[in-house]
Amino acid sequence: MTTIETPGTPPPPATATRPLARKRSRPSEQLFKWLVMGLTAITIAMLIWLISSVVIKGAGSLSWAFLTDKPSANPEKAGFNSALRGSVVLMLITIVFAWPIGVAAALYLEKFATQSAETTERKVRERLGTGTGGALAAWLRVRLWWLRVRPRVVRLVDVNISNLAAVPSIIYGLLGLAIFVGIMGISKSLLAGGLTLAVLILPIIIIAAREALRAVPISIEQGAMALGATRWQAVRSQVFPAALPGILTGTILAMSRAIGETAPLIVVGGIVFGTAVPSLNPLDAGNEALFAMPLQIYFWTDQPQASFQAIAAAGIIVLLATLLVMNLVAIILRNRYSKRW
Amino acid sequence: MLLALAAAAIISILVTVGIVVVLVSEGATFFTEVPLTEFFTGTEWFPVEGKYGVLPLLNASIVIALIAALVAVPLGLGSAIYLSEYAPERLRRVVKPVLEILAGMPTIVLGFFALDAVTPALQNILPGLGLYNALAAGIVVGLLITPLISSLSEDSMRAVPNAMREGAFGLGATRRVVSLRVVVPAALSGIVASIVLALSRAIGETMAVTLAAGTVPNLSWNPLEGMQTITAYIVQVSKGEATRGSLQYESIFAVGLLLFVVTLAINIVAVRIVRKYRTVYQ
Numbered sequence: 001m002t003t004i005e006t007p008g009t010p011p012p013p014a015t016a017t018r019p020l021a022r023k024r025s026r027p028s029e030q031l032f033k034w035l036v037m038g039l040t041a042i043t044i045a046m047l048i049w050l051i052s053s054v055v056i057k058g059a060g061s062l063s064w065a066f067l068t069d070k071p072s073a074n075p076e077k078a079g080f081n082s083a084l085r086g087s088v089v090l091m092l093i094t095i096v097f098a099w100p101i102g103v104a105a106a107l108y109l110e111k112f113a114t115q116s117a118e119t120t121e122r123k124v125r126e127r128l129g130t131g132t133g134g135a136l137a138a139w140l141r142v143r144l145w146w147l148r149v150r151p152r153v154v155r156l157v158d159v160n161i162s163n164l165a166a167v168p169s170i171i172y173g174l175l176g177l178a179i180f181v182g183i184m185g186i187s188k189s190l191l192a193g194g195l196t197l198a199v200l201i202l203p204i205i206i207i208a209a210r211e212a213l214r215a216v217p218i219s220i221e222q223g224a225m226a227l228g229a230t231r232w233q234a235v236r237s238q239v240f241p242a243a244l245p246g247i248l249t250g251t252i253l254a255m256s257r258a259i260g261e262t263a264p265l266i267v268v269g270g271i272v273f274g275t276a277v278p279s280l281n282p283l284d285a286g287n288e289a290l291f292a293m294p295l296q297i298y299f300w301t302d303q304p305q306a307s308f309q310a311i312a313a314a315g316i317i318v319l320l321a322t323l324l325v326m327n328l329v330a331i332i333l334r335n336r337y338s339k340r341w
Numbered sequence: 342m343l344l345a346l347a348a349a350a351i352i353s354i355l356v357t358v359g360i361v362v363v364l365v366s367e368g369a370t371f372f373t374e375v376p377l378t379e380f381f382t383g384t385e386w387f388p389v390e391g392k393y394g395v396l397p398l399l400n401a402s403i404v405i406a407l408i409a410a411l412v413a414v415p416l417g418l419g420s421a422i423y424l425s426e427y428a429p430e431r432l433r434r435v436v437k438p439v440l441e442i443l444a445g446m447p448t449i450v451l452g453f454f455a456l457d458a459v460t461p462a463l464q465n466i467l468p469g470l471g472l473y474n475a476l477a478a479g480i481v482v483g484l485l486i487t488p489l490i491s492s493l494s495e496d497s498m499r500a501v502p503n504a505m506r507e508g509a510f511g512l513g514a515t516r517r518v519v520s521l522r523v524v525v526p527a528a529l530s531g532i533v534a535s536i537v538l539a540l541s542r543a544i545g546e547t548m549a550v551t552l553a554a555g556t557v558p559n560l561s562w563n564p565l566e567g568m569q570t571i572t573a574y575i576v577q578v579s580k581g582e583a584t585r586g587s588l589q590y591e592s593i594f595a596v597g598l599l600l601f602v603v604t605l606a607i608n609i610v611a612v613r614i615v616r617k618y619r620t621v622y623q
Contacts, residue, residue, distance in 0.1 A: 026515070028517065029515050029516065029517050032517040032520075032521075033427060033516070033517070035419065036419045036420070036422045036423035036426075036427060037423055037427065038419070039415060039416050039418075039419025039420055039423070040419060040420040040423045040424070040428075040436065040440075042416060043416045043417075043420055043440060043443070043484075043487055043488075043491075044436070044439060044440070046443075046484055047439065047440075047442060047443055047484075049458065050446075050450070050451075050454045050458070050484075053454065053457065053458040054450070054453070054454065054457075057457065100349075101349045101352055102349075104345060104346045104348075104349035104350075105346070105349040105350040105352065105353060107346055108343070108346035108347050108349060108350045109350055112343060112346060112347075113347070113350070153351075154350075156354065157350050157351070157353055157354060160353055160354055160357050161353050163357070163605065163608060164353065164356060164357060166538070166541060166542075166604065166608045167360065167545075167601065167604065167605075168542075168544075168545025168546075168547070168572070168600060168601075168604055169545070169547070170545065170547045170572050170575055170576070170597070170600075171360060171364075171545075171597055171600065171601050172360075173575075173579070174360075174363065174364065174575070174593065174594055174597045175356075175359055175360050175363055177579075178363040178367060178594070179359060179363065182585060199356055202352075202353060202356065203353065203356075206353060232342065232343070256445065257445070259447075260445075260446075260447025260448075260449065260450075261447070262447065262448065262449045262547070262548045263448075263547035263548055263572065263575075263576060266576050266579050266580060267575060267576070267579040267593075268579075270579055270580055270581075270582070271580050294447055294449045294548075297449050297450075297453065298449050298452075298548065298552075301449070301452065301453050301456065301457075301552060302552070309457060312453060313453070313457070316449075316450050316453060319447060319450070320450065323445070323447075327445075
């Protein structure tokens with residue numbers, strides 16, 4: 001450091017030019033750094049403890065037979081096969097219902113709902129002015145009304161989606177129990193569970209798909225429209241394909257949330273003690289008892305015998321491995337196919 | 342086609358409407374048989390004898406959420422400060438996703454961990470601790486919400502412009518002082534909101550508390566005792582065969598409604614905090 005000396009004043013005392021570096025080595029500085037580092041380390045250590053305790057407990061029970069055997073009251077013979085099949089069917093049903101609706105909602109909210117309505121409004125008014133009557137006129141009036149209320153509805157949907165994402169998952173179970181099982185009369189089956197999970201991840205898919213769509217620069221869309229495409233064509237053949245890797249990444253992450261959900265499935269379907277092996281055909285899902293990896297793990301964990309704890313841990317290893325694979329696929333998708341604009 | 346897209350967007354509103362209608366209508370049937378005053382002031386929850394005082398369940402949810410906060414606030418804030426102010430960039434890019442693994446962990450796994458590892462470890466320190474206790478449940482729920490706090494807090498800390506840090510360094514402040522007196526206050530709205538959101542997540546948490554805290558309603562503030570939360574009660578009834586239309590069946594919707602209202606209120610508070618106290622920096 002250079003000290004600027006003004007003539008006439010004495011040079012400042014030595015203590016005032018104490019180097020700043022010394023301050024950093026004060027004990028309180030070091031202590032604080034170690035404190036925040038330690039807190040981070042504790043969190044990571046807990047995660048390591050969690051995973052290692054599960055692996056140590058369950059690795060011994062893990063075998064090919066464990067994956068292919070059906071459930072049994074005897075922990076030595078009990079297998080994870082029904083749970084695996086159940087989870088596969090659940091995921092199929094969930095994706096079939098949640099994906100199209102979620103992506104469609106995201107497309108509408110991100111690409112159509114916020115566009116200026118002036119041109120459309122003028123066209124509709126012109127057609128109304130030509131003196132059409134009957135059903136067509138009524139329809140045109142509905143469209144005019146919609147254009148007027150649209151901004152308010154969109155704002156409502158916005159707030160609503162972020163609130164839905166924060167609703168506890170067990171509440172979705174109650175919804176599924178009352179609507180799918182109670183009112184629609186679907187039995188407490190894989191179908192009822194899959195539909196419930198679809199509702200549960202719908203807001204997550206919408207949020208992820210909107211982010212992916214937002215990441216595509218507006219110039220892509222404008223370029224297409226400048227070449228004569230309609231907005232619909234521009235979105236369908238330019239924006240949507242460009243956003244697809246991002247949408248798929250978000251979808252896989254939403255699925256990895258759904259595959260680990262336990263509480264809503266218990267509320268919808270209860271706990272199955274049977275030894276059935278559900279069919280992998282999703283069309284049969286309405287008649288198949290509700291099996292799923294997390295349900296089976298819960299059932300085993302809830303048993304008092306220690307040998308059941310071991311196979312519960314083995315089940316957890318399988319579940320965590322599935323999650324790991326799903327997340328890896330999502331990361332690869334994102335890294336390989338996402339473009340930097 | 343556009344119509345179909347718009348319809349899809351509206352379905353999300355129908356979900357909310359569905360949740361509210363289901364909870365309120367089934368809950369209303371329940372409250373015709375159990376008066377609201379009894380529900381909110383009764384200190385005993387014992388459905389078999391027709392005693393429906395929700396305080397023990399609500400109390401258990403709050404006790405466990407508070408223990409979780411006691412665990413998660415120091416861990417989460419400490420990690421956030423370390424990652425945002427101290428850690429080298431390369432380390433940060435590794436540590437942050439690792440922490441987020443905890444947030445994506447299925448809660449059934451945390452329940453197993455509580456029952457199988459945390460409670461036995463606690464029993465070594467506190468002999469006489471029962472198999473089911475609120476402490477272990479609170480600790481694992483705390484672990485679950487730690488990444489929520491650390492991630493959101495770190496984001497808002499990193500949004501504090503560097504000029505503010507450099508200004509403070511220029512005045513001779515140390516890194517600790519910059520972190521605690523400049524960055525944390527500037528990011529306070531985000532930090533508080535993250536803690537509030539984490540609390541709402543903790544109250545709605547189900548599997549870990551069902552497995553670790555047990556299924557006996559118990560109006561107590563003692564974390565060493567077992568207690569049944571709102572969510573654990575819903576699971577307990579769903580596991581059995583409560584016939585549709587019975588008072589017990591309706592009771593899970595009534596407590597579900599309470600849970601929905603509480604978490605919604607907490608979320609609204611979080612949004613308000615952010616909106617009111619947020620400072621936007623260029």
